[in-house]
Structures are given as structure tokens and as C-alpha cells.
Amino acid sequence: MNFDAEKFKASLVERLKRQYGKDIAHANSHDLYDAVAACTREMITSNWMATRAEYEKNPVKQLYYFSAEFLMGRALSNNLINLKIKDAVKEVLNGMNIDYNLVEDQEPDAGLGNGGLGRLASCFLDSLATLDYPGHGYGIRYEYGMFEQHIEDGYQVEYPDNWLRHRDPWEIKRSDLAVTVKFGGNIAYGTTPDGQPRFYLENAEEVIATPYDMPIIGYDTNTVNTLRLWEATSPNGFDLQLFNSMDYNRAVEKQNSAENISRVLYPNDNGPSGKALRLKQQYFFSSASLQDLVHHFVANFGPDFKKFPDYHVIQLNDTHPVVAIPELMRILIDEYGIGWDEAWSIVQKTFAYTNHTILAEALEKWPIEIFQGLLPRIYQIVEEINRRFIEDLRQKYPDDYEKHNRMSIIGGGKVRMAWLAIHAAFSVNGVAALHTELLKTQELKDWSALYPEKFNNKTNGVTQRRWLLNANPALAEFITKRIGHGWEKDLTKLKGLEKFIDDEETLNELITIKQDNKQALADYLKHKQNDFLDPDSIYDVQVKRLHEYKRQFLNVLHIMYLYNRLVEDPNFDPPARTFIFGAKAASGYRRAKAIIKLINTVADRVNNDRRVRGKLRVVFVENYCVTAAEKIYPAADVSEQISTAGYEASGTSNMKFMINGALTLGTMDGANIEIFEEAGKENGFIFGLSSDQIIKMEADHSYKPSEYLARNPQLAKVVEQLVDGTYDPTHQIFKELHDSLVYGVEGQRPDVFYVLADFNSYCKAQEEIAAQYKDKKGWARKTLINIANSGKFSSDRTIEDYVRDIWKLNKLVVK
Numbered sequence: 094m095n096f097d098a099e100k101f102k103a104s105l106v107e108r109l110k111r112q113y114g115k116d117i118a119h120a121n122s123h124d125l126y127d128a129v130a131a132c133t134r135e136m137i138t139s140n141w142m143a144t145r146a147e148y149e150k151n152p153v154k155q156l157y158y159f160s161a162e163f164l165m166g167r168a169l170s171n172n173l174i175n176l177k178i179k180d181a182v183k184e185v186l187n188g189m190n191i192d193y194n195l196v197e198d199q200e201p202d203a204g205l206g207n208g209g210l211g212r213l214a215s216c217f218l219d220s221l222a223t224l225d226y227p228g229h230g231y232g233i234r235y236e237y238g239m240f241e242q243h244i245e246d247g248y249q250v251e252y253p254d255n256w257l258r259h260r261d262p263w264e265i266k267r268s269d270l271a272v273t274v275k276f277g278g279n280i281a282y283g284t285t286p287d288g289q290p291r292f293y294l295e296n297a298e299e300v301i302a303t304p305y306d307m308p309i310i311g312y313d314t315n316t317v318n319t320l321r322l323w324e325a326t327s328p329n330g331f332d333l334q335l336f337n338s339m340d341y342n343r344a345v346e347k348q349n350s351a352e353n354i355s356r357v358l359y360p361n362d363n364g365p366s367g368k369a370l371r372l373k374q375q376y377f378f379s380s381a382s383l384q385d386l387v388h389h390f391v392a393n394f395g396p397d398f399k400k401f402p403d404y405h406v407i408q409l410n411d412t413h414p415v416v417a418i419p420e421l422m423r424i425l426i427d428e429y430g431i432g433w434d435e436a437w438s439i440v441q442k443t444f445a446y447t448n449h450t451i452l453a454e455a456l457e458k459w460p461i462e463i464f465q466g467l468l469p470r471i472y473q474i475v476e477e478i479n480r481r482f483i484e485d486l487r488q489k490y491p492d493d494y495e496k497h498n499r500m501s502i503i504g505g506g507k508v509r510m511a512w513l514a515i516h517a518a519f520s521v522n523g524v525a526a527l528h529t530e531l532l533k534t535q536e537l538k539d540w541s542a543l544y545p546e547k548f549n550n551k552t553n554g555v556t557q558r559r560w561l562l563n564a565n566p567a568l569a570e571f572i573t574k575r576i577g578h579g580w581e582k583d584l585t586k587l588k589g590l591e592k593f594i595d596d597e598e599t600l601n602e603l604i605t606i607k608q609d610n611k612q613a614l615a616d617y618l619k620h621k622q623n624d625f626l627d628p629d630s631i632y633d634v635q636v637k638r639l640h641e642y643k644r645q646f647l648n649v650l651h652i653m654y655l656y657n658r659l660v661e662d663p664n665f666d667p668p669a670r671t672f673i674f675g676a677k678a679a680s681g682y683r684r685a686k687a688i689i690k691l692i693n694t695v696a697d698r699v700n701n702d703r704r705v706r707g708k709l710r711v712v713f714v715e716n717y718c719v720t721a722a723e724k725i726y727p728a729a730d731v732s733e734q735i736s737t738a739g740y741e742a743s744g745t746s747n748m749k750f751m752i753n754g755a756l757t758l759g760t761m762d763g764a765n766i767e768i769f770e771e772a773g774k775e776n777g778f779i780f781g782l783s784s785d786q787i788i789k790m791e792a793d794h795s796y797k798p799s800e801y802l803a804r805n806p807q808l809a810k811v812v813e814q815l816v817d818g819t820y821d822p823t824h825q826i827f828k829e830l831h832d833s834l835v836y837g838v839e840g841q842r843p844d845v846f847y848v849l850a851d852f853n854s855y856c857k858a859q860e861e862i863a864a865q866y867k868d869k870k871g872w873a874r875k876t877l878i879n880i881a882n883s884g885k886f887s888s889d890r891t892i893e894d895y896v897r898d899i900w901k902l903n904k905l906v907v908k
């Protein structure tokens with residue numbers, strides 16, 4: 094991007110005048126942010142239009158990533174980085190006595206996602222644009238994103254995330270492309286003017302879907318792709334008749350019912366949503382996006398839909414957009430008069446599906462009454478898909494009725510969205526090698542036997558532009574100084590750092606950078622939540638959604654154990670440690686919330702006990718989000734990736750930590766396995782049961798948690814301390830957590846996630862960390878080896894894998 098400082102300055106002044114009626118001296122930080130963002134967007138507008146024009150002039154296959162979540166975070170810094178003008182803009186602002194950091198801090202996170210799945214979608218968009226692939230996102234413009242988390246008396250309290258309070262300077266509303274989405278009603282049957290039989294809906298609720306476009310700016314390229322997010326509104330506003338008769342509530346009811354569809358993101362990560370409104374959201378954006386694609390296709394190519402899969406491939410991010418499959422059937426059959434077999438063949442060539450979890454509660458299944466009531470015609474189409482499918486199954490497995498029942502898309506009173514996806518899509522992928530293997534051999538083994546050619550692995554990745562170049566500028570400079578540029582678009586180039594692993598000066602510089610980043614995090618948390626961190630201590634970090642399978646509980650139990658040891662044994666002198674947590678719990682997930690309370694309770698006790706001062710601290714970072722993450726990863730020494738083996742599909746924070754030079758403390762789970770493989774096992778800390786061992790124990794019911802308690806008195810002690818008054822005088826707050834380990838509650842087995850089984854092995858790994866950290870150079874050396882071998886975990890590599898095996902896209906360079 095050619096950057097003209099004078100022109101930028103002039104356009105900034107002009108915008109402040111036009112938009113706010115202010116000059117620079119009177120503009121506040123928010124005005125300035127808005128103006129800087131608007132000027133930046135203006136600069137890329139011609140490239141954005143040129144990209145669109147290039148795709149139109151040169152009709153090629155394009156990828157559409159359908160996702161209910163895009164966890165974008167802030168855009169300003171990232172866009173300036175990708176345009177390679179961040180320093181220049183900083184300088185312009187400096188010259189005007191404006192502090193860039195203050196301006197940057199005005200931008201709210203676009204927090205339109207829960208965690209890893211939504212963040213993956215955002216990393217993918219960055220990589221697609223950077224690699225010049227025609228690939229775009231389709232999703233929902235939630236008015237309220239991920240809730241804002243406050244900690245009050247140690248408990249999580251949720252506040253609405255009103256991120257659109259001020260206008261969003263990045264988006265462009267495209268009212269001209271609005272479409273109508275229909276819900277409910279009854280199915281009617283008639284004939285078209287040319288005598289063709291057609292189904293249509295009568296008395297349906299109509300909702301207007303209006304798209305808002307956000308530019309996705311590639312790094313060091315002219316390509317600007319699009320993230321298109323849909324907003325729901327009512328076609329007739331509110332009912333004036335009712336309003337005039339003073340019935341205000343009912344007057345706005347209809348309007349509210351429509352607008353509620355894009356009101357708020359469901360805060361359930363890897364958990365059941367089960368609410369009709371959620372299905373409404375899913376159909377709303379799937380239908381709107383397909384209508385958009387079909388309109389565009391027909392306008393360009395006419396209604397010759399055989400060619401549709403030559404120009405479109407749709408990746409379904411988990412089961413959330415799977416209702417797009419019967420919706421495309423409906424559009425082709427009901428609106429364009431295409432026969433079933435031809436429509437099915439088009440659908441089969443268009444959709445690919447990504448599975449993100451093996452947790453049964455996260456595989457969406459909609460009760461028939463809800464599904465059919467909300468989407469009667471879509472349900473009818475799913476029934477027909479299933480009828481034909483079961484017929485095939487009967488041919489293939491004539492007497493295996495059990496299998497027919499297990500695999501039926503409609504069964505047990507529910508519509509099984511994952512089954513629908515696997516049956517219809519031409520590709521089914523997991524997100525790390527182990528995860529894909531477990532899908533093929535365990536959860537989806539019926540399906541991989543039926544459709545072996547569909548199954549493939551695509552190990553997740555993260556974009557190094559946001560997570561290294563922008564989040565950790567000192568480390569980025571350190572790298573460039575040694576291996577030159579190039580790694581920004583080809584992360585495997587980091588391998589070139591290996592020749593420095595025994596270079597004294599390099600290791601010293603690396604130590605200084607980490608130290609500075611730790612100081613910066615300490616300053617940030619002091620300012621943000623008045624927490625004190627000692628940058629000379631080990632920063633041991635676990636930041637991710639709060640979920641039992643991720644085992645933050647195991648981490649806290651170890652802290653309680655360490656605290657006991659420090660208090661009991663004055664000669665015990667491990668290096669100082671700061672345990673840092675960040676995690677949101679789904680608002681209805683009681684046990685996850687109790688774990689947050691436990692972390693904060695232990696923090697309160699430990700941080701206020703003089704006996705362990707300077708040795709042990711615990712910090713809970715409030716409101717963990719992308720912006721907080723960008724400050725946390727660069728400062729971490731230890732990356733906690735301690736899920737029960739087999740349960741974490743991939744993880745991506747493990748990758749972000751690795752490229753920022755933290756050492757992984759992890760189980761052999763998800764992408765941890767591949768991280769240890771790349772970095773070498775000796776450069777990380779592996780502990781715990783393997784997924785094979787856990788699968789076996791699950792099958793033969795051989796796990797006896799009580800035996801672990803009996804064998805390990807120190808473990809028994811911390812478990813008892815949950816309820817003996819040590820941390821909670823009422824003995825009640827942590828009783829459910831305690832009982833879930835010891836007895837099992839609500840009909841569950843005790844210790845479902847093998848916390849007690851892995852405790853000893855985890856403690857040993859922690860001791861190993863303490864021992865190794867004392868050797869600063871040795872630690873820095875391992876850090877550098879990790880960074881040098883993190884190339885595989887760029888989302889650029891992931892995107893190239895998808896392009897080669899699934900999407901078959903060609904690059905289209907915009908001049």
C-alpha cells in the first residue's frame with residue numbers, strides 16, 4: 094500500500110470536521126479512532142472493489158465459509174499491519190500529538206464467537222486473503238456478541254456486550270442485497286404458470302435479512318475479501334394500528350420477534366443450545382447466504398445449476414449451518430423447478446463439513462416438533478433425504494436394523510444435524526490428526542465405514558500476522574533481524590532460527606524480550622484490574638473457555654497442593670510462580686462457574702498469605718477475549734494444555750503460545766501431539782493418560798478414583814479442603830465439585846475427566862518445569878527451538894491443505 098502521510102492527515106482532519114464537526118484539538122479518543130478507522134477503510138476501498146471486479150471478470154470457483162461465529166477481535170491494528178502502514182500511521186498521529194495506543198483502545202472487540210471455533214474462522218479469512226484465494230465468510234451480525242465477564246465476589250457475572258453502541262466504521266450496510274427468510278406457516282402445493290407442480294409456504298413469518306460487509310484485508314497484497322454478516326429485521330416495522338390503539342407492547346412484538354434473531358450470540362461453547370431461537374439463527378443466516386449466492390449465480394450464468402458447484406464450495410463450520418443442505422435443495426426444487434436427483438447431485442458437490450468435537454452434547458440434535466414447527470418444508474425435505482438414505486442402507490446392510498437406527502438422520506424424535514452433514518457433504522474433516530483418527534475409529538465409525546473417501550484431517554492453524562507480527566512486535570523484529578522477512582507469509586521459514594539455538598547473544602535477547610512482555614502484561618493487569626504480577630516469576634498460563642474437559646480444575650488442585658507444601662515445608666524453595674487464568678463459562682454451566690469461583694477463592698487466599706509471598710500468586714484475568722489474548726500469549730512461559738486425552742479436538746491457543754515462545758505443558762491430546770512432534774518431546778512437558786488408555790478404561794469401567802485418593806494423601810488433602818472449611822466456611826460452595834470427583838453426581842461416574850488419575854503425573858511435570866526454569870539459558874534455548882518449529886501451525890498451511898484436498902481453488906491476484 095502506497096502511503097501518503099500528508100494525504101492521510103488531511104483526510105483525517107476532513108473526516109473529523111464532517112462527521113463530528115470538530116478539529117483535532119477538540120476531538121476525543123473515540124472520535125479519533127472512528128476517523129482513523131474510516132480513513133483506513135477508505136484507503137482500501139478501491140482494492141476491495143478491484144477484488145470484486147477481478148472475481149467478476151474472471152469467474153472462478155470461490156469458497157464460502159459458513160459459520161455462526163467469527164471471533165474477529167479488533168480490526169484497526171490488524172488492518173494497518175496487513176497494509177504494512179502501522180508504523181507510518183503511528184508517526185502521523187505522533188506528529189499531531191495523538192497517542193496511537195489510546196486511539197487503538199477505543200475499538201471494541203468484534204466478539205462474535207465463543208472461542209476456538211470462531212477464532213479459527215477469523216484466522217482462515219486472514220489467510221485466504223493473504224494467499225490471494227477467493228474465499229469469503231458468511232455469518233450473523235449479532236447485535237450483542239460474547240458477554241462481558243465481570244468477577245464479583247469471585248463469581249462470574251455476565252453483562253451484555255453492546256459492541257455496536259457506536260457505529261462500526263468497518264462495515265458497509267448493503268440494503269440493496271436484502272433478502273426474505275420465512276419461518277413457520279404451512280406447506281401449500283400448487284402449479285406454476287407453466288404447469289409445473291410446486292411447494293410453497295403459506296402464512297409464514299417473514300424476516301428481512303440485510304447484509305453488512307466487512308473488508309478482509311490480506312497481508313502485503315491487493316486482495317480484499319468480504320465477510321458478509323446478516324442482520325434480521327421485520328418487513329413491516331411495528332404495527333401502527335396496534336400502536337394507535339395504545340397497545341404498544343403488541344405493536345412492537347412482531348418487530349421484536351424478527352429482530353431477536355440477530356440479537357445475541359449464544360454463549361455455549363461445546364455445549365447444548367437446544368433453544369428454538371438458535372435454530373432460527375442458523376436457518377436465518379444459512380438461507381440468506383444461499384439466496385445471496387443463488388441470486389448472484391443466476392444473474393451471471395442463468396439458471397443452469399449444473400455449473401453451480403464449479404463456482405461454489407461451501408465449508409460448514411460445525412453443525413451450526415448444516416440446515417443449509419436442505420435449504421439449497423428447497424431453493425433448487427421449489428424456486429427453480431429442478432428435479433430431486435439433479436438437485437441432490439448439486440448439493441453433494443457443493444458442501445463440505447468440519448467436525449469440531451467428539452463431545453456428544455455438542456453434536457446438535459433438534460427435537461422434531463421444534464424443527465418441523467419452525468421449518469415445515471425443510472423438515473419435509475430432510476424426511477425425503479432420510480427416506481432415500483435408509484433405502485440405500487437397507488441395500489447395503491440388509492439385516493442390520495441396529496445400524497439403520499443408529500445412522501438414521503431422523504431418529505429418537507430428533508433431527509441429527511451431524512448425520513445430515515456427513516451423508517450430504519463430499520468431505521468430512523476433523524481438526525487434528527488424533528481427532529480425525531478418533532472420529533474414524535470411534536464416534537463416526539459407522540460413517541467412515543460407509544463413506545471412507547469423505548474423511549480427511551485438516552490440522553488447525555493460527556495467523557502469524559495477528560498473533561506474532563502484531564501481538565509481539567519485539568519478537569517479530571528479533572526474528573526478522575536473524576532470518577529476514579518472508580516468514581510473515583511462510584511461517585516454515587522460522588526453521589532458519591535453529592542455527593541460533595546455541596548463540597549466546599540470541600538467547601540473551603530472547604530472554605530480554607520475554608521479560609519485557611511479562612512486564613507489559615503486569616502493567617496491563619495493574620491498570621485493568623489492580624492485580625500485581627512479579628515479572629521475575631514463571632508465568633504459567635491457562636486461558637481458554639471454562640469447560641470440565643479442559644480441566645482448569647486439575648490446575649487449581651495443583652496450586653492448592655503447591656500452597657500446602659510451601660506452607661508446611663519452609664525448606665521447599667521452588668522458583669516463584671504466577672498462575673494466570675482467563676476463562677468465560679457458559680452462563681448456564683453451573684459446575685464451570687463453580688470452578689471460576691474456586692480459582693478466585695484460591696487466588697484470594699494465596700495472594701494474601703505472607704508465608705508464600707514472592708513464591709506463589711494466582712491471577713484471574715477478567716473478560717478473556719481476543720484483545721486480552723494478544724497481551725497474554727507474548728508474556729507466557731508455560732502454556733497449559735491439560736485436557737483429558739481424546740477430548741480436545743485440536744486447540745489453537747497451544748499454537749499461539751508456541752509461536753510466542755511458551756513451552757507446552759500438555760497431555761497427548763489434539764494438536765498438542767503435533768506440537769510435541771514438531772518441537773521434540775524433550776522441549777515440552779508431557780504428562781497424563783493417553784487417549785488409548787482412557788478409551789480402554791471407559792470401555793471396561795476399570796477406573797477407580799478412590800484408589801488414587803487412597804494412594805496419595807496430599808491429593809486426598811486438597812480434595813478434602815474443597816469442603817472442610819479451608820476455603821469456604823459454609824462448606825457448600827465447592828461441594829458439588831468435590832462430590833463430582835469423589836462420588837459422582839447426577840448419575841455420572843465419579844471424576845468423569847480423570848482429574849485424579851492424572852494428578853500425580855501433572856505434579857511431576859510441574860516439578861520438572863520448576864527444575865528446568867532455574868537454567869535460564871537452557872529454557873530460552875527450548876523456547877527458541879519451539880518458535881523455530883512452529884511453522885506447521887500457521888493457518889496459511891491449513892488453508893493450503895483445504896485448497897488442495899477439498900476446495901480446489903485457484904489463486905486470483907488482484908493487480
Ligand SMILES: *Cc1c(COP(=O)(O)O)cnc(C)c1O
Pocket residue numbers: 207208209212636637638717718719722743744745746747749
Ligand atoms: C485462541 C483462542 C481461543 C481458543 O483457545 P483453546 O485453548 O484452543 O481452546 C479461545 N478464545 C480466544 C479469545 C482465543 O484467542
